[in-house]
Amino acid sequence: MAPILDIKNLYKNYGTTEILKDINVAIEPGDFLVLVGPSGCGKSTLLNCIAGLEPISGGTIHIGGRDMTHVSPKDRDIAMVFQSYALYPTMTVAKNITFGMKVRGVDAATQDRKLHEVAKQLQIEPLLNRRPGQLSGGQRQRVAMGRALVRDPKLFLFDEPLSNLDAKLRVEMRMEIKNLHQNLGATMVYVTHDQIEAMTLATKIVVMKGGVVQQIGTPAEIYNTPSNLFVADFMGSPAMNLIPAKARVGSDGARIEIARDGAEPIILTDHKARDLPQDVILGLRPEDIAEAGFRAGEDVQEAQCRVDMVEPAGADTYVVSTMGGKQITARLHAETRAQPGEMLDLAFDLAKVSYFAPNSGERLN
Template structure:
């Protein structure tokens, strides 16, 4: 079975300015691909290239095995949901959803059947006779999704569809989109700058920066084994701690020495680490630094006494901030932690989850 979307060596330039550089990505039918990165990284431009709204400057792209490089948007068998919803204000919800089918000459019975199906799927049956001006942001978003769903296209494209909603509604709609994907088994490409949205929705994530793909992988791969310092810092909330350290080979593994103010360095012995350069950046997620008495860390955990600077209760968790390697480091502790600001606390570092990066190239070393 061919990939539902296959992009090879894609470039996009505006004059002399290169926006997308050598983009290569493919997804299988039923995949939920999320393009994520900071503003200006090229993710929306890439989505527009997939849609045919922007001509590409080099490379090729196919949808379901058919070359779409120079095919017009209307002939690509795609449906797009925009950030602005793009609803017709003078039409009812029902007419907004069926308008595209009417233009394409779909018979009235099929229109009615598809309208009833998507209205039930999206739970918008009571809204069908209203106009967009009478709807909330979340309801408008459902209508925009309904208009896409009646198409039954090869590929759904979403351009930051939740960014205009408030935080609570965004979480609810995120859950609905995920459930919709699971029910329909549809192929989706979704653009967001919100890395939590990317982690929760995607079957595959593309992390972008400056028009270049930094890493492609499952949410677990992106989170647990980031390819470089940018991905490590961008994906995760709170972000991965990135701590400068020096290494020293030893018979029982590699000694990782991390400086701290007014005290001897913290020394951790990683039995698995091999062939590391002298200077490294140690990447460790906040949840992989726990109270020494905690059962959360694994068999590779090593303990060290650390001075706590700040304690931030956050309901089920308590975040503790300390200084290591000249950086503020966040530990995610249990809510019952005994950690106090200005007092030492014995912490366990899970070396089985640690990432090592080169300070020179930023690339992952393990």
């Protein structure tokens, strides 16, 4: 199957400043691609390049097999949903949704049929005669999505569409966008700085930093096997524990030593590790450090750790301890009896471990 969006060797410069550097991304029809990264990483600029709102300095963009690199936005067969909604304040909801079709000369009967199909899908039928000023933020977002949906484009582009909404509404709208994607089978490209949003919505994630793609993969690949320290730290809440350690590789695997202030070092043996340098950064997600007795398996190793802090969080309780000079977080069950200042046996699941090089930050396993 040919990619519906194919970006090759894309560069974007403002004067002598490189904003995007050698971007290569391809997605299949029906994919939900999320561009994620911190503010200023270039994700919105990349979306604007796909839309044709920003000219590119090098490379090519193909949409639906056609070279769209120098084609104007209106001829790219895309629909865009902005953070600001960009609705016409003097027009009713119905007119906002049908305006683009009217401009393109679509007949009145088709306009009416598409309007009511989309209004039903988004549950905004009672709002069609209102103006944007009479709507809540969530309702305006639905109208903006409706205006994009009636176009039936090859690509839907979303630029941080939920960032103006409160936390509860964000979750509701996120589920709505996910439902839309599943029901329509549409291809979507979505920009966010919220990694939970990225993990929830995407079939494929592009993690960006400083205009450079750090990793492309499924949510599971990005979460379980981050390609470098930046991705490991950025994706996941709470973030992956990144613990400086010493490794000594022998015939039965690697002996991992984690220093502690005023206590014996923690010694873990990773029987599967073979090729590690002496200095490593050991990465473990909070859920891969459990209370002893709650995690079994040949790769699970236990060590006694001092509890610095206990944070109840409903279904989970987070316990913070210090090792390798860093605060590390373990995700324990809600009924744990852990108390600050006491010792607790923790189980480390080395089947889930990531190793990184301290200098380059690159993944080693």
